[in-house]
Structures are given as structure tokens and as C-alpha cells.
Amino acid sequence: MTDSTQRPGRRGSALSKDRIVQAAISILDNEGAAGLTFRALAGRLKTGSGAIYWHVADKDELLAAATDHVIAKFEPQDVGRLSPQEAIRALALGVFDAIDSHPWVGAQLSGNPFQYAVLRILEGLGTQVVALGIPEKGRFNAATALLSFMLGLAAQYAVASHHFRDGSDRTTALRAVAAKWMELDPEQHPFIHQVAPLLPVHDDREQFMAGIDLILAGIDTSR
Template identity: 65%
Template sequence: MTTEIRTRRRADALTKERIVEAAIAILDQDGEDALTFRALAARLATGSGALYWHVADKQELLAAATDQIIAAVLTEAVSRPRPQDAIRALALGVFDAIDAHPWVGGQLSRDPWQYAVLRILEGIGGQIQALGVPEHAQFNAATALMSFILGLAGQYASRPRACEDGMDRVAILESVAAKWAQLDPVEHPFVRQVATMLAGHDDREQFLAGIDLILAGIETGIARSGDANA
């Protein structure tokens, strides 16, 4: 029996779903740098060659793992009866997914054309349509929400680098707030004012407040459009 035939038989025993689930386990446990085809093969008790029947490279694997996480978020969000609630659930679902799986934030911010991002845009766009946003304004409304959510992804992706020195989140924010408080009061009056709020703020609440501000603007736009057409 040739090596190629043995490898093919191992590949037939695998599925892409199993490979992606194993990849997610490695990513969650040890981070993106730990995800190699050798580590994945060891976890699945197979040869590295068998994996290539299902996944071309690490980038495809990261995209598939991210898509699986985001697909679960969207399934939960679309069950909400009101479009506003569905958008909030979708946004918070992405927030919580990135919080639970920091590598998802890195992947979303690194490749804005991957299918997981398309899923998010489709999910938001459907709810924007359900809200009654005029067709000419739907793209701008949906992409405003998308930009806010993916901006969070980029911010969260940078967190591991910010914490390399061992400081926790509160310690880092307290350090930044102390620096802000020392800024020139004439040049930076607002930044000095909010410095006292920085360390104690809740990221999730702040994120939802941003989503609500965007939704309020969208709803105001709908109302103005209705008045103009009345």
C-alpha cells in the first residue's frame, strides 16, 4: 500500500467540520501562533497530509473557524422579533464571541472580505430592510453598523499585545487615565474630564451604547424620510 493511498484513507476518516472544531480548540487554548498543521494532526491522531484533503492552508482554516463562530452568533440573533433587538443581539453576539475567542477579532480585522464578514453584513442588512430604511440609504446604514463592529474587532485584536507586560485591563486603563489627567487643561479639556471615567467603564455597555446611538440616527432618518414623503 502506497503512502498516498494510506494518506487518502486517513483523509476519508476526517471531515472538515472535525478539523475546524479541533482548530478552534487549539486557538482557544493556546492562541493563533499555536495553530499549525502538525499540532492539528497530533490532536486528531492523523498525518498532516490528510488535513490537506480538506483545508488548503492555515489562512483557510482560520477563516473557516471564524465563520463557524459567527454563524452561531447570527442564528441566535435573527430569532429576535424586532429588527432593533436583532441588530443589538447580533452586535453583542459578535462582541461576546471576540471576548471569548480573541483570535476571532484578529481574523475579522485582518480579512474584511472573508465569508464571516459577509454573514455579518447580510445579517445587519436584512434587519435594516425590516426597519423600513429607504433603499437608497440601506447601504450607508448597514456599513455604519459594520464599521463600528469591525472597529471593535481590530481593537480587541490588539489587546494581547497591550497586555504582554503582564498588566491587566484595569491597570492599563488606570495608567492611561493618569496620563490623560496630566494633559494641558486648555488644549485637552474634554480628555481630562473623561479621564476619571476611563478605568471604571464597562466595555460591553459602552459598545451597546454606540450601537444604540447609530440605531437612533437610523430611526431618525426613517422618520425624516417619512415626513418628506407625507
């Protein structure tokens, strides 16, 4: 949870938790989680590591705060003007764009499903599930089905960020994967042969939203 409250003894300091989180995000965007150390952060902020510890207990807390900051930034605004279905789609797109813009966020969301950033997403989904008129006993299942699909995207991006780390572009890498798929026995894997040509050219965003729409259709049927 993003919290700019300073710890005792640092009142009036120019260094705030928000500045620390912003600097951490910059390092994460450029170097990934492995590059985020308190030493690197202190160098970026031109301060000592001890000053940072006044605001952040450890790297896990810092990663959680950075992840929540990014997710909050991509939250849709004025959802009250949208239908519940439109609000869920807007929230889903916000999560997609957050992960797409900051690939390290995918690893953080999928690696710790109980952090506040995940609860922030679940709260947004649950509010709209209630607005859809889903009976109380089905609300948890409906909201977590949507959440699980989004965290699946997060995990997929976490893997992809490692897969493409050698500098290969997405299309080239997926063409290589598709070529491997086409080497499989077509009698044992007819569907794989059918979809392999689509792999290098499919649009991740469109496919993701198609999945959200399928879940929404199922939720609507459950009413």
C-alpha cells in the same frame, strides 16, 4: 464558510473539516494565531499534515473557517420574533460576545473584511435594515455603518489582546493609560481629562451597545 464536505479520496474518513476546525479553535483559544500550525494541528488530531490538507488548503482558509464557525455559533436565534432594532442589538451582542470569548476572532475579522464571517454579519444587519423600512438607496450606508462599528470593536480587541499579553489585568493596564492621559496639558485636552477617570472602570459591553443605539437612532431619523 464552514463546510464539512470531504474532498475526493477521503470518503468515510473519521477526519472531517468540522473536527479540524474545532481543533484549530482550541489551539487558537490557547495559543493564538501564531500557535496554529498544521504540525500542531496534526499532533492534536493524531494524524498527518497531509490528511488535513485534504480538507483545508492552507492556514488562511483554516482561520477563515474557524472565524466563521465562532460567529455562526453566537448568531441570535429566532430573530423573527424580535423587532428589527432588537434583532440588530441581538446580532451586535452576539458579535461582541464572540470576540470577547475568542479574542483572536477580532484580529481575523478586522484583518480580512471580505471573508465569509463578515458577510454573514452584513447579511444579518442588512436583512434588519430592510425590515426597518429604510429606502433602498440608504440601506447599504446604514448596514455598513453598523458593520464598521462592529469591526472597529474587532480591531480594538485585536490590539488589546497584544497589549495585555504580558499578563496584566485590564483594570491595572487601563489605570496606567489613564494616568498617562492625566499628564497631558488640561487646557489643550480638557475632554481627555474629563473622561480619563472613566477609562479603567467603564464597561466595554455597555459602551459598545450605547454606540449601536446611537447608530440606530441616526438610522431611524434617516427614514
